[in-house]
Amino acid sequence: MSRDAHLDPSLHRGRRQRLLDSLGPGVLIVPTARETKRNGDVLHEFRPGSDFHYLTGFPEPDAVLVAVKTDRRRHRAILFVRERDPAREIWDGPRHGSAGAIRRFGADEAHAIGELWRKLPDLVPEGQPVFHTLGRDRDFDRRLLDSFAAAASRQRRRLLPMHPPIVDPGPVLARQRQVKDRSELAAMQRAAELTVAGHIALARSVRPGMYEYEAQAVLEAEFRRGGSPRNGYPSIVASGSNACVLHYHENSRRMRAGDLLLVDAGAEVQGCTADVTRTIPVSGRFTDAQAAVYRIVLRAQLAGIRACKAGARWDAAHRACLRALTRGLVELGVLRGDAARLVRDQRYRPYYMHGTSHWLGRDVHDVGGYEGADGAALPLPAGAVLTVEPGLYFGPRDTSVPRELRGIGVRIEDDVHVTRGGPRVLTDAAPKSVDALERLAARP
DSSP states (O other): OOTTOOOOHHHHHHHHHHHHHHHOSSEEEEEOOOOOEEETTEEOOOOOOHHHHHHHOOOOSSOEEEEEEEETTEEEEEEEEOOOOHHHHHHHOOOOHHHHHHHTTOOSEEEEGGGHHHHHHHHSOTTOOEEOOTTSOHHHHHHHHHHHHHHHHHTGGGTOOSSOOEEOOHHHHHHHHHSOOHHHHHHHHHHHHHHHHHHHHHHHHOOTTOBHHHHHHHHHHHHHHTTOOEESSOOEEEEGGGGGSTTOOOOOOBOOTTOEEEEEEOEEETTEEOOEEEEEETTSSOOHHHHHHHHHHHHHHHHHHHTOOTTSBTTHHHHHHHHHHHHHHHHTTSSOSOHHHHHHTTTTTTTOOSOSOOBOSSSSSOSOOSBOTTSOBOBOOTTOEEEEOOEEEOOTTOTTSOGGGTTOEEEOBEEEEEETTEEEETTTTSOOSHHHHHHHHOOO
16 A cells, blocks of 8 residues: 555544635535656656645545535545556556545545546535635646536526636645644654654765765665655755755765765655754864854754744744854854844845745645735744754855855754744754764764
């Protein structure tokens, strides 16, 4: 059975019901992600759509959820799926089919996906809205509208509208998904454990002369060994000045003695991902300049984590990190002047050009708002998970900084669960002090 299958019908029914209660009367339509062709007859690896998987646990492509609210505490869930096909299953593996969608995933009804457009208009009570996000899949949207238009044409004597009102459920679903339930937190904690194990295995194996992709293989082998079907995002394994490229993905350089290696990677478990960055000395020891930069970034990160309190501004971690990083840049002699003024003038930006946090969950940049309609930062909700990932980057040809800093890139990132009792770091088991990393990377 697919490792993406999540067989917990009561959990998914509860999620759907909470969403429908928030949306009000109407019919919810959520397709999964599409399979896409890589080349010839080869497909890219399929991963279920995040919203669809959150609401159903169903792992297969060509599937659509239709959920009809029947009263305040009940609804009818209908899955349209690929039917069993012995000939195709020889090539692609077994399918659950409509019977499996009911028996294993708790659907109230299930039909062949080919029946969707014929049956759909009859599932929408007259005068009620359809909750569906337009614009993600234009072909699906076109067929959706065409099916309603065909039904209206058949009833043209009644002057029915060409389609019911269509309301985007995305903002409501995003707010619900932003606060993680117990099952998601368990999956994220497991993803964190595998991610930590991968980072530790890499740190122990890395050495001068090794290629970045070899280190990546060590890291991701640990993810797979622990049961993660895939990464949450492409791994960044950046040595030397490559660490100054924020989304470096080439991972092909041969590491040298004296390099730092910045590794940003996360394992996915049951559709949820971790997101961790560590920066380690390839030779097993930081140089004095590297250690000075590293300690400033770590000091900033710890300040950012402390700021992740329920009810605080969502960007409280960023603001705390900016203050600490800017003070550190003054200590290094890169900037001069009053730190508070330097922050206001954004003088840190050549060396710290990205944000400190993003929501984390099913997607590495997960759903959830950051600002209200007035542009003000939203408060941190208890139950959300976000990253805290400050860094400092000094380009190899930046003559405005001392020579010993040029080519140094350091980022430190952890995953923080916001609780009413304070921040809880899901990835805290990954060593990150200078001494701990040197012990971990020390050559025998």
